[in-house]
Amino acid sequence: DAGVIQSPRHEVTEMGQEVTLRCKPISGHNSLFWYRQTMMRGLELLIYFNNNVPIDDSGMPEDRFSAKMPNASFSTLKIQPSEPRDSAVYFCASSLALGGVLNEKLFFGSGTQLSVL
Amino acid sequence: AQTVTQSQPEMSVQEAETVTLSCTYDTSENNYYLFWYKQPPSRQMILVIRQEAYKQQNATENRFSVNFQKAAKSFSLKISDSQLGDTAMYFCASSAGNKLTFGGGTRVLVKP
Numbered sequence: 001d002a003g004v005i006q007s008p009r010h011e012v013t014e015m016g017q018e019v020t021l022r023c024k025p026i027s028g029h030n031s032l033f034w035y036r037q038t039m040m041r042g043l044e045l046l047i048y049f050n051n052n053v054p055i056d057d058s059g060m061p062e063d064r065f066s067a068k069m070p071n072a073s074f075s076t077l078k079i080q081p082s083e084p085r086d087s088a089v090y091f092c093a094s095s096l097a098l099g100g101v102l103n104e105k106l107f108f109g110s111g112t113q114l115s116v117l
Numbered sequence: 118a119q120t121v122t123q124s125q126p127e128m129s130v131q132e133a134e135t136v137t138l139s140c141t142y143d144t145s146e147n148n149y150y151l152f153w154y155k156q157p158p159s160r161q162m163i164l165v166i167r168q169e170a171y172k173q174q175n176a177t178e179n180r181f182s183v184n185f186q187k188a189a190k191s192f193s194l195k196i197s198d199s200q201l202g203d204t205a206m207y208f209c210a211s212s213a214g215n216k217l218t219f220g221g222g223t224r225v226l227v228k229p
Contacts, residue, residue, distance in 0.1 A: 031215055043208065043219040050215055089160065097215045105152065106217060108162035 006092050006109035014117050018080040021112045024073055025094030033106065034067055034077050035091040043091075049075065050097065082116045089113050119144040119213050123220035130199045131228050137184075138194045138223045140209030150212045151185065151192045156222075157205040165207070168192065199227045 005024040013019055025032050034046040047057040049069045057067070064083070069075040079086055093106040121142045130136035142151065153165040168176045168185050175183050180200075184193045192211075196203055204227045209220040 033217070035219075042221045045216060045218065048215060055215060091162065093162070105164040105167060106162070111160050 004092055004094050004107050004109035006090075006112055008112060009110060010113045010115075012115045012117065013082055015083055016081045017116075018078065019082045019086075019114060019116075021077040021090050021092075021114070023075045023077070023092030023109060025075070025092070026107055027073065029094035029096050029107070030072075031095045031097040032069060032075050033093045033095075034075070035093065037089045037091060037111070038087075046077070079114075082114075084116045087114055087116050119146070119149075119211050119216075119218045121209055121211050121218050121220035123209055123223050125223045126221075127224040127226070129226040129228055130196075132201060133198055135195060135197050136199055136225060138196075138207055138209075138225070140192045140194070140220055142190050142192060142209070142211045142220075144190075144211055144213050146213040151183075152210040152212070152217070153181070153183070153192075153194045154208045154210060154219075155203075155205045156208065157202075162208075166194065196225070201227050201229060203227050 007022045031050050033048040036044045036046055046059045047067045048055055052069045065079055067077045089111045091108050091111045093108045095104050095106045123140050128136055149170045151168040155163045155165050166176050166178045166181050168183055175185050180197045182195045206222045206224050208222045210217050
C-alpha cells in the first residue's frame with residue numbers, strides 16, 4: 001500500500017479564496033482524522049470519521065471549515081473563505097480502530113502546507 | 118476530555134548519550150493507549166513506541182523505552198545511545214475512544 005496520500009503538498013492562496021485539501025486513506029482502514037499543526041497550537045484534531053461518518057467535529061475552528069468523506073477511500077477538508085490565520089500544515093491520518101478504542105498507530109500522510117496570503 | 122502535557126520544549130544531547138523526555142496526561146478513561154511519535158524535519162509523523170495502559174510492563178523498542186507510571190499519569194520516553202538521526206520533534210499522545218490527543222512536543226537535538 002502507498003500509505004495515506006494527501007494532495008496538494010503545498011498550497012498558496014490569497015485571503016478569501018476557497019481551499020480544498022484531499023486525502024486518500026489506507027485501504028481497509030475505518031477511521032480517518034484531520035489534524036492541523038501550527039507552532040503556536042501544536043497538533044490539533046479538527047475532525048474524525050469512523051466508517052465514513054463524522055463522529056466528532058468539535059475541533060473544527062468555525063463554519064468556514066467543512067469536511068466530507070463520501071466513501072471509504074476519499075476525504076476532503078475545505079476552507080471557505082480562507083484567512084491568513086488558517087496558514088498551517090494539515091495532516092490526514094487513518095487507522096483501523098477496533099472495539100471503540102484507538103489502539104493501533106495512526107498512519108499519517110505527508111501533510112499539506114497551506115499558506116494564505 | 119483528555120490532556121497531554123510535555124513540559125520540555127527543547128532538549129539537546131550528545132551523540133551516544135541518553136536523553137529522557139517527560140510527558141504527563143490526564144484522562145478519565147480506564148481503557149486507553151499511549152504513544153510517542155517522532156517528527157523529523159521531513160515533516161513525516163513516525164510512531165516510535167506504544168504502551169497499553171492495562172499492561173504494567175514498560176514498552177521497549179530497540180533504543181527507545183518508556184517509563185509508564187499509571188498512578189502518576191506519567192509516560193516518559195528514554196532514548197539510549199542517541200544518534201544524529203534521532204534529531205526531531207517528539208510528541209506524546211493519548212488515545213481515549215477513537216481520539217488521539219497530542220502534547221505540545223519536545224524538540225530533540227543530537228549533537229555530534
